[in-house]
Amino acid sequence: MELSGSILQTNDIIRTFGSGKKAVHALRGINMNIQKNSLIILKGRSGSGKTTLMNVLGGLDQPTEGTVTFLEQDLSQLSQREIDEFRKKHVSFIFQAFALLPMLSAYENVEYGLRVSEIPSEEWEKRVKEALDSVGLTKRAKHRPSELSGGEQQRVAIARAIAKRPSLIFADEPTAELDSKRTFQIMRLFRSLVDKQNMTIILTTHDPSVLHMADHIFELEDGMLLDSEVALHV
Numbered sequence: 001m002e003l004s005g006s007i008l009q010t011n012d013i014i015r016t017f018g019s020g021k022k023a024v025h026a027l028r029g030i031n032m033n034i035q036k037n038s039l040i041i042l043k044g045r046s047g048s049g050k051t052t053l054m055n056v057l058g059g060l061d062q063p064t065e066g067t068v069t070f071l072e073q074d075l076s077q078l079s080q081r082e083i084d085e086f087r088k089k090h091v092s093f094i095f096q097a098f099a100l101l102p103m104l105s106a107y108e109n110v111e112y113g114l115r116v117s118e119i120p121s122e123e124w125e126k127r128v129k130e131a132l133d134s135v136g137l138t139k140r141a142k143h144r145p146s147e148l149s150g151g152e153q154q155r156v157a158i159a160r161a162i163a164k165r166p167s168l169i170f171a172d173e174p175t176a177e178l179d180s181k182r183t184f185q186i187m188r189l190f191r192s193l194v195d196k197q198n199m200t201i202i203l204t205t206h207d208p209s210v211l212h213m214a215d216h217i218f219e220l221e222d223g224m225l226l227d228s229e230v231a232l233h234v
């Protein structure tokens with residue numbers, strides 16, 4: 001993959017849920033162009049459309065109108081099966097609810113992510129250990145989600161996403177459960193994945209203290225983007 005240029009572009013994305021009087025206009029004409037190798041923050045009030053936008057950008061949901069172009073591929077031209085394949089190859093999601101499997105330990109949850117992404121099994125142990133270590137959870141590897149705190153579960157979800165080494169990570173409030181010290185550590189980890197491993201990371205947050213670590217901030221209001229800000233990260 002080339003290191004510069006656009007990874008993701010949208011053209012007038014509209015996403016409407018339902019119809020008639022009950023229609024919810026969650027996205028109302030989104031145009032964005034995201035550069036490879038950047039850390040992007042999506043901010044905006046609750047209900048402004050952040051999760052909806054990430055789902056559409058990552059091919060989990062289809063726009064009502066408009067197109068998403070991902071690595072020069074117009075997703076609307078692909079079948080659902082092709083989109084799923086594309087996502088499996090290039091994308092990790094860290095969901096707002098962590099979506100961990102309750103019967104599996106932290107280690108097994110991360111490993112499971114590699115299995116479903118069809119990463120060769122020889123790679124699993126090294127990648128799982130490295131990912132758990134990078135989020136500070138080596139000592140909790142054998143615990144199941146119910147035996148972990150909310151912040152620890154969140155970090156398992158982060159480890160699972162990064163172990164796959166995707167081109168693009170979508171992270172929906174990945175630090176919501178973390179204290180300020182852990183938040184900063186995770187943001188530093190994201191920053192280094194972008195700077196050293198050429199990933200692109202798009203995350204949502206309500207935490208103003210992390211905004212300075214982004215390359216670019218997009219603000220959503222009622223399903224529309226306000227003028228975006230260029231941030232200078234440190």
Ligand SMILES: Nc1ncnc2c1ncn2[C@@H]1O[C@H](COP(=O)(O)OP(=O)(O)OP(=O)(O)O)[C@@H](O)[C@H]1O
Pocket residue numbers: 017018024025026044045046047048049050051052053096
């Ligand atoms: N499946 C759905 N059906 C109907 N309305 C929906 C659906 N999903 C989201 N919405 C609505 O779309 C709007 C945007 O929701 P979204 O979840 O994208 O907001 P958000 O910015 O992620 O909020 P939060 O910060 O609370 O996570 C909201 O008004 C929400 O109620």
Ligand SMILES: [Mg+2]
Pocket residue numbers: 050051052096172
């Ligand atoms: Mg949300």
